[in-house]
Amino acid sequence: MIQNIRVAVDAIVFGYQNGKLYVLLIQQKFGTNETYWALPGGLVGNDEPLKEAVQRELKEETNVEVNYLEQLYTFGDDVFRDTRNRVISVAYFALVDSSKLSIKADTDAEHAQWIEVNQIPNLAFDHNKIVQKAIERLKAKLTYQPIGFDLLPKYFLFSELETLYCTILEKEIDRRNFRKKILSFGFVEETEKISVHNTGRPAKFFQFNTQKYNQLLQEGFHFEIKFA
Amino acid sequence: MIQNIRVAVDAIVFGYQNGKLYVLLIQQKFGTNETYWALPGGLVGNDEPLKEAVQRELKEETNVEVNYLEQLYTFGDDVFRDTRNRVISVAYFALVDSSKLSIKADTDAEHAQWIEVNQIPNLAFDHNKIVQKAIERLKAKLTYQPIGFDLLPKYFLFSELETLYCTILEKEIDRRNFRKKILSFGFVEETEKISVHNTGRPAKFFQFNTQKYNQLLQEGFHFEIKFA
DNA sequence: CTATCTTTGTGTAAACTTTACGCATTTATT
């Protein structure tokens, strides 16, 4: 018996801006009239590593390069997901910072769009399920890995970091305890830069020190943020 | 271009007994003399869900039925893993309780064996890497999900649970604090049964109450055991 | 030019958890 199964990759790319969480989707035409929303992705090349396939598809379909990329889950229990051929899909979870939220509408990227997570339409195949799983992963990871910083620009305000956590975790967090906790880790550093907004006391910009974080990891440090 | 990639599943099945952690491996013959150790697994059927494929292969090759099964990771970046054809492998992570550590040598199961994790030989393909990843997952999960109980018989002694944690996490844990912590959760219950061993005070058998655990989960409970 | 608004930045006391042990209890063995 000859095995006849296709292998695809899909990407769930999250972006964050102004208290809102977005997912990168593409609009595809099926036939003449019908359009579908779907996750960026496609078939894997014969000699192409999975991770490279995701990056290639993202580049081709959306012209986005990600800050963070990890495998999420392989969806392959739905045997008749696609009616023509069996396809199993290796889904990847990715993050970009807000500077990339404006997609440069190159090549094929014209149908790519950032959609707010609570406004996601019906997607093709089992893509809604995949997005759901990705959101759960994002929520979980936020509390035990410092991935929140990959969703923010290099220099950010503490209030931005805090609002990001509140938005994604859908929780109220005490501003003062949050700041104390994060600063106690020692890998988020004050910079000289100062933000001047129209109202309130000017705030210092902070940055994530990757080197310091890695050093702490080696010393057995374990990142964790919990809020009841 | 036609895609020509095979899809396989592999299982990393852990078992525990008397302070030792084991992995289920199979011995395969290549040609006449050479034997290889490998993880149980094989190609997925055209209309077969991934999870069912793992269970089928396990049954066929080892005659073992698992207590716990979850997807681990999809290994597909090593393009020339197998020299003939590209194969991507969806690895599953599984647990059995000690009652199953004696394999009934049925059918094809004669070449299956439980090997202690720190005595694992060189395995076929990238299977050593896969096992390593599975051990990491096991260590991590032990601290945030009550999966330790799937490695023990229905009725177990506190000292067994404690030694299991010490063995797998490779840490010293204070016996008294461990007991207090676990009992405080409320889903590990004392039974009437009493163990009489050759030495020391007889100990009560305990059991995991799944129903109680699920109820707590619904109330927002989050399992966690940390030990510095 | 001072009062007010808004957001940032620092501190501190109470409640809760974790850690580190001490010791009594129950059996088998000498």
Added chain:
DNA sequence: AATAAATGCGTAAAGTTTACACAAAGATAG
């Protein structure tokens, strides 16, 4: 009866988290 080995219970000190109060810095309006 004394000893050894493992179980079972308790408590004080150290550390963390939670809840909340208030000062500081700039913008704006009167």
